[in-house]
Amino acid sequence: MAITIQSSRDNAGDKTVFFTISHGGKNYKWCGDIPKDADAQDFLDAKSDTLKAEILRKRYPQAEVPQLDGKSALESFEAWVSAGAKNAEVKGTDADGVEITIKAEETIAKKAWVDIEPPVDQAALIADLMKKVEALEAK
Amino acid sequence: MLVFGNSIGEGNYTRPQGEVVWFEKQVDSNHYEGLTSQSDQSMTTLNLEADSNGAIPKGAKAVMVYNFIKDSGSASGQPYLRMDAGSDVGNFFVNEASGKTNDAQSRAGGIQNCDSNGDIRVQMEATGSGTLDIDGFEYKGVQLR
Numbered sequence: 001m002a003i004t005i006q007s008s009r010d011n012a013g014d015k016t017v018f019f020t021i022s023h024g025g026k027n028y029k030w031c032g033d034i035p036k037d038a039d040a041q042d043f044l045d046a047k048s049d050t051l052k053a054e055i056l057r058k059r060y061p062q063a064e065v066p067q068l069d070g071k072s073a074l075e076s077f078e079a080w081v082s083a084g085a086k087n088a089e090v091k092g093t094d095a096d097g098v099e100i101t102i103k104a105e106e107t108i109a110k111k112a113w114v115d116i117e118p119p120v121d122q123a124a125l126i127a128d129l130m131k132k133v134e135a136l137e138a139k
Numbered sequence: 140m141l142v143f144g145n146s147i148g149e150g151n152y153t154r155p156q157g158e159v160v161w162f163e164k165q166v167d168s169n170h171y172e173g174l175t176s177q178s179d180q181s182m183t184t185l186n187l188e189a190d191s192n193g194a195i196p197k198g199a200k201a202v203m204v205y206n207f208i209k210d211s212g213s214a215s216g217q218p219y220l221r222m223d224a225g226s227d228v229g230n231f232f233v234n235e236a237s238g239k240t241n242d243a244q245s246r247a248g249g250i251q252n253c254d255s256n257g258d259i260r261v262q263m264e265a266t267g268s269g270t271l272d273i274d275g276f277e278y279k280g281v282q283l284r
Binding site: 011012014016030031032033034047050051054057058061062063064103116119 | 176178179181211212215216226241242264266267268269270
């Protein structure tokens, strides 16, 4: 299974799910908001390709990815990465109609990924510690 | 010769350059107002004339904006909404929700200069997938060229 759910947290209007998703041989710990009444595993599995494309967007924030004919957004992004992660040269014409380069081809640097860990339930931790302290005191 | 305006024109009047017009009623963004469950969006051009139903004219110099956003991971992440007038000038208006309690609203109002077409670009950064909500995105006024 490409997506493994760690935990979830209820918000006012939805819920945040913390999960691990595999892509390109790497595991990413991330999170996402989903409707309160949705089954988290089914919802995220159905959204798997979108999540992977969003992870690539996080890693290449300045990417200008052309949508390839007959390919999904994820496939287009993966093709852009495989081709060297380069934003294409932009050409235009000057006032005399002569073709000029407006923007040179640019290689986009890959940003480091920062895992998002599920939040620590501090109240539960404190309650657990208190129980241990009380057990020690009772001895 | 008597001239009432700051230059000679028909009726001795020309519109002052750089005039700021504050709207009598806020104008909601067609695209961004109430846009919930958003993920990252790279800088994307926004046609202000279309987005404001013509309230902001083509070729505007700057717009006065107000927006409020929230993100379910703002306590530990760095969500924001920011704008620029093109890649060469960098961003100017920024509404950053970092450090706030999760899902707490971050509000910001200010001015954003436009590009030569009178448009702006908008970028969104969410902490997770679908975690950013733009609860409000309003135009309050415009500066003409």
